[in-house]
Amino acid sequence: MMGEISYLLFQAVLAASCMALVFYGVFFVKQKEKIRTIARLILIAAGVLQTLYILFRYLQSGYTPITSQHETIVFFAWSVTWAYLSFRWRYTVKNFGTFISLLVFILLLIAAIASRSINPLAPALQSWWLPIHAGIAVISYGFLALAFCGGIMYLLQEYELKSKRFGYFFTRLPSLESLDQLNSHCLAIGFVFLTLGIITGSIWARQAWGTYWHWDPKETWSLITWFLYAAQIHQRFSAGWRGKRAAIMAVIGFASVLFTLWGVTYLLGGIHSYAQ
Amino acid sequence: MPSDMILLLGVNHKTTPLAVREQLALGNGYEQPLHALRGIAGCKECYLLSTCNRVEILVVAQEDAQVEAHIARLLFGDSVAPEKHQDYLYIYRNDAAIHHLFMVSTSLDSMIVGEAQILGQLKEAYRHAAELKCTGPVLNKLLHKSFSVAKRVRSETLIGASAVSISYAAVELAKKIFGNLQDKNVLLIGAGEMAELAAEHLVGQGVRKVVVANRTLSRAMDLAKRFNGSAVSLDELFSQLEQADIVISSTGAPNIILHKQDVKPIMRARRNEPIFFIDIAVPRDLDPELNDLDNVYLYDIDDLHNVVEINKSERDKEAIKARRIVDEEALKFLSWLDNLSVVPTIAALRKKADTICQVELERTLCRLQLSPEEQKAIEKMALAISSRLLHDPVSFLKNDSCKEQHDIKVEMIRAAFNLMDKN
Structure with missing residues (x-):
């Protein structure tokens, strides 16, 4: 039933x-x-x-429900949807x-x-840290996905403006500045959640496995993703990286997010890969 | 008139790339080219239109003269080899020339259909030609007609509703780059009329500040005053570029004034804030390679053409209506032109009759001793006889029934009444 x-x-x-x-x-x-x-x-x-x-x-x-592949992706979709709707409410x-x-x-x-x-929950996951750590991580992915979509839109629109060939997208896409702003806002929120996700994961790891950090592939890739976004945010504020470069970085960063989510589980394995 | 024809030669943005248009000998100024045109043998009336998108020459000339080749050589100067002229040049004769002129004045032939700027340019070109007494009865009438056709199209169709030329396209693009223009600064390089127009539109969108940089500071100050802006000299260009978001360049400089390597450090100083360059000068002011820089968007006038295509489908419907008006007016003008040969013949005929009446009346009246009333009666009778005699030949001339034979009819009447050597 x-x-x-x-x-x-x-x-x-x-x-x-x-x-x-x-x-x-x-x-x-x-x-x-x-x-x-x-x-x-x-x-x-x-x-x-x-x-x-x-x-x-x-x-x-x-x-x-955030352990199996199916559950994770549904949660991911949920966080993208609500991240967008909350954003939509602002502007x-x-x-x-x-x-x-x-x-x-x-x-x-x-x-x-x-x-x-x-599936029955693995013993290592039977903790109230599960919803906190995984939930925060996936919510960060939701906002980073928004930045990714904004980045794609930026690149499409920028291409039309630069090449001066105005196709189907030109009238339908918003101005470059609003897309760049969107990128920067989503990234700021997504990055904060990503950082929190890594910190909570680290604390949980200390409780479950004894050390804060032990270079599991998932941890490593999360860190790589974190550095990619950190570098981008740093460059935006220090050197004025914006526009096309920021959009490309948003796309690369999101590719890294997807790899952390799936690539690591299927290709690299490690103790973090519960969802099989 | 029968041996004269109306001839229109020109190049425009559709037939000729900007790089060639920049080189044209007749591209600059009016006075000297008009003098040169008038000097061509067989050319009776002439007129020249020179804008950044087109150079067109309209003449009334004898049909047999080698006028076309002459004008083409004058237009291209040494920049294009004679055998290549036909790649770029279009030539219209008589009805086609009239039709084309109306297409231009109504902006149907413009890069941006529906723009109002071309009419002003046409009027200015006409003013130059009229001042130099280059135009005669045919071109005067034709050009005035082209103005009124443009007005008619404007009032009877919605063709101008969504587009106002280059300035409109520039604003559209700026909105796609910046979204909101309210906190943006505009820098005008050069204080020409085109720049003024574009700036007017941007100010209409509520930009924050307008700065005018010009070689002569006084002209810059005049223009800046109009927009409540400030004026600077061209030496301050680079420092101004750090503040500006939209730059409109329209100087008369023969060479490029802003190179890629100049702008690169400026972008660093701007912390990569996007900058939108609009180059409406011919020859171009800005290095085309600027567009390769990140966050720099450069459009020259040919590029602006494409922007406008977007709104084209809407306007196309209106353009069909406008075209119908142009066709109609061109036909009307043609029939006026046909009648043109009739009108002077009738005038000559009446004049001849009047002269004969006057001479004969004088001769008779001074021999007879008549009261003033009797004199008046006789005068009246003489005029009545002459006008009743003329009534038939005049209505024969005016008759529309066999239009194609106008020339023959005019010839016949002129021969019969011995009007040949007058006029």
Whole structure:
């Protein structure tokens, strides 16, 4: 019974995200305000459904659902969605929603393919540090994903402005300055969460494994990611790195995030790789 | 008139790249080129339009003369070999020339369809030609007509609703780079009219500050006053570039005034704040390689063309209406032109009749002793006879039924009434 409800709930999440993507896509083509309003409402609904699904899975399994591949990605999609919606509440960036809803949908598709079985929680993870450490880390990924989307949009728009060939995107993408600002804001928030994620992980490691840091591949890659973002933020404030360079860095940083999340688990292994 | 034709030769942004247009001999000023044009054998009336997007020459000339080749040589000077002229040059004759002129004046042929600037440029060009007495009855009428066609298009279509030429395109681009222009500074290099127009639009968007840098400081100050800005000399250019966000360059300098290696250190000083260069000068003021620098965006007038394409589909609908008006007006003008040969013939005919009446009346009246009323009656009778006699030939001339044979009719009447050597 619980399993069936959970299954249906995830299908609803997938359907709602798909609908949001479709409406944002239509809005992107037609640029009609009314369609955007509908798209936004659907995305909010999708966000609510995602939250319900995560809560339901928590009740079902009895621990924070952020350990298996499926759970992690759903949580990732959830954090991207709500990071965007919280951002959207502060200020609008033209057609940002289209890119975000595409990313969310892709993430949920991957989650749909991954195994949804509920495994017993590994002994090392049976701690209240789990939701804190993993939750904070994935929330940081959500904001860094926003910076990534902003970076892609920046590069598209910059390319059109520089090459002076104005294609489909030119009218539909926002100004370079607003995208650069978006990049810098999302990065600032994402970086704070990333730092907190590493610190909480380190404290938990001390409790679980005895040392704060022991160069597990996941830890190493998190540190590499952290340094990439730290360097970028440092350069922005000291040398005025902005625009194209910042956008490229946001894309590279996010690639590193994805590698930390998946690449490490599947390619490098290590004691951190619980989600198999 | 039958042996005269209206001839229009020119180059524009569509046929000729900027690099060639920069080299044109007739590209600068009006006075000297107009004198040269008037000197061409067989050329009766002439007029020259020279803007940054086009150079066009309109003449009324004898059909048999080698005028076309002459003008082409004058236009290109030594910059282009004669056999290559036809790659760039377009030549329109008579009805096509009239049609083209109307297309230009209504901005349908402009880089940015719907812009209003071209009409001002046309009027100024006409003023120059008229002052030098280069234009005659045909071009006077034709050019005035082109102005009124432009007005008609403007009032009957929405063609100007979304575009105001280069300045409009510049503002559009600036918005794509900066989003909000309210905290941006504008630097004008050169105090020309084009720069003024572009700046006007930016100020309309609420930019924070306008600085004018010019070779002659007094002109810079005049312009700066208009925008509540400040004026600086060209020597301060580099330090000003550190503050400016949008730079519009329109000097008459023959060479590039700002090179890539000059701007590179400025970008460092600006901490990579984006800067938008608009080069509306011909020849160009700014090094095209500036665009390769990060956070530097450079557009010259040819580039601005593309920006405007975006709004084109909207305007295309209006342009169809405008084109119909142009076609209509061109036809109307053609029929006026056809009548032109009729009108002087009728005038000559009436004049001849009047002269005969006057001579004969004088001769008769001084022999007879008549009261003033009787004199008046006789005068009246003489005029009535002559005008009733003339009524038929005049209406024969004015008759529209066989338009193609106007020339023959005019010839016939002139021969029959011996009007040949007058006019």
